[in-house]
Structures are given as C-alpha cells and as structure tokens.
Amino acid sequence: MVSIEEAQKTIFEQISPLETERVSAFQGLNRVTPEDHIAPWDIPPADNSAMDGYAFSHASLKGERLRVTGFLPAGEERDAPVPPGEAVKIMTGAPVPPGCDTVVPIEDVEQLDQWIRLTSPAKAGAHIRKRGEDIRLGDIVIPAGSTLRPQEIGMLSAMGVTTLAVHRRARVAVLATGDELLEPGSTPAPGKIINSNSYSLAAQVLDAGGDPVLLGIAPDSLEATCDKIRGGLNADLLVITGGVSVGDRDFVKMAIEHLGGAITFWKVNMKPGKPLAFAMLNGTPVFALPGNPVAAMVSFELFVRPAILKAMGRHRILRPKVRAALLEPAANKGKRPHLVRGLVSKGDNGYVVSLTGNQSSGRLSSLIQGNGLVYLAPEAVHGVGDVVDVLLLDREFEMGEVG
Ligand SMILES: Nc1nc2c(c(=O)[nH]1)N[C@H]1C(S)=C(S)[C@@H](COP(=O)(O)OP(=O)(O)OC[C@H]3O[C@@H](n4cnc5c(N)ncnc54)[C@H](O)[C@@H]3O)O[C@H]1N2
Numbered sequence: 001m002v003s004i005e006e007a008q009k010t011i012f013e014q015i016s017p018l019e020t021e022r023v024s025a026f027q028g029l030n031r032v033t034p035e036d037h038i039a040p041w042d043i044p045p046a047d048n049s050a051m052d053g054y055a056f057s058h059a060s061l062k063g064e065r066l067r068v069t070g071f072l073p074a075g076e077e078r079d080a081p082v083p084p085g086e087a088v089k090i091m092t093g094a095p096v097p098p099g100c101d102t103v104v105p106i107e108d109v110e111q112l113d114q115w116i117r118l119t120s121p122a123k124a125g126a127h128i129r130k131r132g133e134d135i136r137l138g139d140i141v142i143p144a145g146s147t148l149r150p151q152e153i154g155m156l157s158a159m160g161v162t163t164l165a166v167h168r169r170a171r172v173a174v175l176a177t178g179d180e181l182l183e184p185g186s187t188p189a190p191g192k193i194i195n196s197n198s199y200s201l202a203a204q205v206l207d208a209g210g211d212p213v214l215l216g217i218a219p220d221s222l223e224a225t226c227d228k229i230r231g232g233l234n235a236d237l238l239v240i241t242g243g244v245s246v247g248d249r250d251f252v253k254m255a256i257e258h259l260g261g262a263i264t265f266w267k268v269n270m271k272p273g274k275p276l277a278f279a280m281l282n283g284t285p286v287f288a289l290p291g292n293p294v295a296a297m298v299s300f301e302l303f304v305r306p307a308i309l310k311a312m313g314r315h316r317i318l319r320p321k322v323r324a325a326l327l328e329p330a331a332n333k334g335k336r337p338h339l340v341r342g343l344v345s346k347g348d349n350g351y352v353v354s355l356t357g358n359q360s361s362g363r364l365s366s367l368i369q370g371n372g373l374v375y376l377a378p379e380a381v382h383g384v385g386d387v388v389d390v391l392l393l394d395r396e397f398e399m400g401e402v403g
C-alpha cells in the first residue's frame with residue numbers, strides 16, 4: 001500500500017504537458033501559454049489625458065484664466081503646439097498635444113465663452129497618463145507558463161494578438177463498471193442502481209478544464225471490460241470506476257493486465273479510496289478508481305484532477321490546504337488517514353470546520369453537504385477547537401452574498 005504522497009508523485013511523473021494548439025485569443029481563457037508574450041509597442045502609445053478636461057502648459061499659467069482655442073477628442077492627434085496661455089478642450093484618452101503638460105478636469109473650471117477659469121489650483125503634470133506606463137515595448141508581459149485569465153486575454157488583445165498557442169485540453173475517457181448499473185433516465189429495478197459516478201467524474205473533468213468522453217458502462221466480465229477499455233485508449237487519460245477491489249466480479253485490474261498494461265500500484269493508504277489502482281497501458285495513464293461514489297470523487301480530487309492540470313501545462317495543481325478549528329470532536333479509529341468531508345466557514349479567528357455526518361463512502365450527501373476534506377491521521381482523537389488540515393474543494397463560502 002502506498003501513501004497519498006507517494007501515489008501522487010508516481011502518477012505525476014508519468015504526466016507530461018500535452019502538445020499545443022492555436023486558438024483565438026479569447027478561447028485561451030484558463031489555458032496555459034507555452035510562449036513568452038512580448039510587448040510589440042508601448043501601452044499607452046502616447047502621453048494622454050486621464051480626464052475629460054482642458055490641457056495646457058503649467059509653466060505658462062498666469063493667474064487662473066486660459067483661452068480655449070481647440071478641441072481634441074480621443075482618436076485624434078494634434079501636431080501643432082498649443083501656444084502658452086492657451087488651452088485645448090481634451091477628452092479622456094486623447095493624446096496630449098505638444099506644448100501641454102497638465103490637464104484640469106471639466107469639473108474644476110468655470111467656462112466663460114472662449115475662456116476658462118480654474119476654480120482650484122492645478123498641479124503641474126496632473127491627470128496625464130504617461131506613454132508606456134502600463135507596458136513598454138520589449139517587456140515580457142505574459143511569461144511562458146502563465147494561465148490566461150480575462151486580464152491576460154485583454155492585454156494580449158491590446159498587444160495585437162488574435163491567435164496564440166496554448167496547451168490543448170486533456171481528453172479524459174470515463175468508464176463505469178458493474179452489472180448493477182443503469183443509466184440515468186431509468187428507474188432502478190430490484191438489485192440495480194443508477195450510474196452516477198460517470199457523471200460526477202465527467203463533471204469533475206470539465207471542472208478541471210478537461211474534455212470528458214463518456215464510455216458508458218462495462219458489464220462485469222473480462223471480455224466486456226477489455227472491450228470498453230480499448231475504446232478509451234485514444235484519450236489522454238482513462239478513468240475507470242468500480243470493479244477494482246477483491247470481489248469475484250472485480251475485473252478491472254485483470255483487464256488492464258490482459259491488455260498488456262502494467263499496474264504501477266494498487267491500494268493507497270487512505271480512506272475513502274483505498275482500492276485505487278494506477279497503470280500505464282499503451283502509453284495512456286489509467287486510473288482505476290473505486291466504485292463507491294465518495295471514494296471515486298475523492299480519489300479523483302487527489303490524483304486525477306492534478307494530473308489533468310499538469311497535462312494542460314499548469315504548475316499549481318493541488319487544491320489549497322488551510323488550517324481550520326474543529327467545531328465538533330473528530331476521531332479516526334482506523335489505521336488509514338481518513339479524509340472526512342467537512343464544511344468550512346470563516347470564524348472570528350480564521351477558518352472553522354464542522355463534519356458532514358455519516359462518512360460512509362457510499363453516501364454522496366457527505367460531499368454535497370461539505371466543501372472540504374478534513375485530514376485525520378490514523379488513530380487521531382481531536383476535541384472542539386483543535387486545529388486540523390483541510391483541503392478546500394471549493395471557496396464559494398468566501399464569496400459575498402446578495403442583500
Ligand atoms: N473484502 C473486501 N471488500 C471490499 C474492500 C476490501 O478491501 N475488501 N474494499 C472496500 C472499499 S474501501 C471500496 S471503496 C469498495 C470498492 O470496490 P470496487 O471498486 O470494486 O467497486 P464496486 O464493488 O464495483 O462498487 C462499490 C460500490 O459502489 C457502487 N458503484 C459502483 N459503480 C458505481 C457507479 N458508476 N455509480 C454509482 N455507484 C456505483 C456499487 O454499486 C457498490 O455499492 O470495495 C469495498 N469492498
């Protein structure tokens with residue numbers, strides 16, 4: 001049995017960044033660019049007005065009055081210098097004309113026909129955005145390896161980029177196994193249950209930015225399991241759920257080996273998720289996750305999600321870990337680290353966490369009611385207020401609420 005950390009290390013060693021593809025700048029959102037993006041020009045390209053107002057030379061200011069002799073909207077440029085003692089009306093974004101170094105906003109003047117009177121003192125150089133104050137020609141603005149957020153997409157566009165290279169999305173095949181499974185849309189017959197894992201796992205793939213490919217359900221036989229697995233080998237990663245324990249009808253490991261795959265490890269020292277197996281099959285990383293719905297999702301979180309992120313070029317691939325004070329006692333009577341589903345919120349002195357009741361790994365509600373995984377070491381006994389490590393699965397609780 002390997003530890004969580006050993007399993008992660010072994011898996012991540014097998015995952016290399018996928019090749020790149022060219023996409024339109026804004027399809028690059030949340031993707032990783034493998035190239036440095038260098039500023040082809042200064043932004044802004046010229047000193048320009050930060051306000052709708054009047055531009056003039058501060059040194060030539062005598063008293064409070066200036067004669068207005070021109071108008072300069074954004075989108076136009078004026079070459080002729082503005083003579084001393086005169087001002088031009090200038091709109092936000094218009095290049096500051098020669099002869100001017102200061103702008104006074106409209107609100108700070110009184111207009112009298114062709115004249116303005118400053119109603120408060122103007123500071124030399126005020127309200128001018130300098131050429132290149134955002135980025136300078138030749139700057140590496142977005143270094144290789146960056147994940148593109150909306151602000152990077154905006155900057156790339158400002159740099160004239162219309163298409164760019166990004167690591168392509170990982171195609172992740174998802175296979176459920178088990179004679180007991182029916183697809184959603186049916187009403188469970190006696191002895192049957194609905195295949196929910198394919199959909200929770202496919203949603204986790206999407207959530208990680210990958211592209212899920214649903215392979216359906218493999219019935220419990222070696223031949224059928226082999227056939228379905230073969231169908232998933234053109235994906236970048238293959239995720240299987242169920243049939244990986246020691247039952248008489250658990251064929252997944254046997255099928256992987258039958259197809260020539262090498263099981264790198266089987267069984268991780270954790271609860272839930274112990275029976276997980278990892279294999280390389282024809283160059284495809286294969287994750288055989290347990291069938292219990294919580295075990296499948298938790299092991300996806302720890303092993304598959306970071307593998308997808310690594311394949312898509314990300315460097316930060318693990319969920320954030322925080323320290324939280326327990327709101328109730330928590331004990332791990334077992335010998336494996338227990339990842340207990342918890343509900344984290346913000347207390348007066350940092351994070352606090354409660355547990356989500358019955359922790360059976362068949363009980364998907366334990367994940368629905370929570371937002372984190374509390375790490376309980378083997379045989380740990382904690383009281384109220386003890387501080388524990390929690391892996392945050394989502395941070396929505398930190399967002400502001402309406403009204
Ligand atoms: N003798 C032992 N029995 C079990 C052990 C063990 O060490 N010794 N480990 C237990 C643990 S831990 C887990 S987790 C499960 C994992 O078993 P499998 O991966 O072989 O999964 P199945 O037996 O196929 O299914 C387990 C459970 O999950 C339900 N299931 C399966 N697939 C789906 C799906 N796609 N959607 C919804 N639910 C699914 C299935 O009906 C079972 O109830 O083994 C323990 N047993």
Ligand code: MOO
Pocket residue numbers: 270271272273274275290292294295361362
């Ligand atoms: O993986 Mo199992 O879920 O530890 O019960």
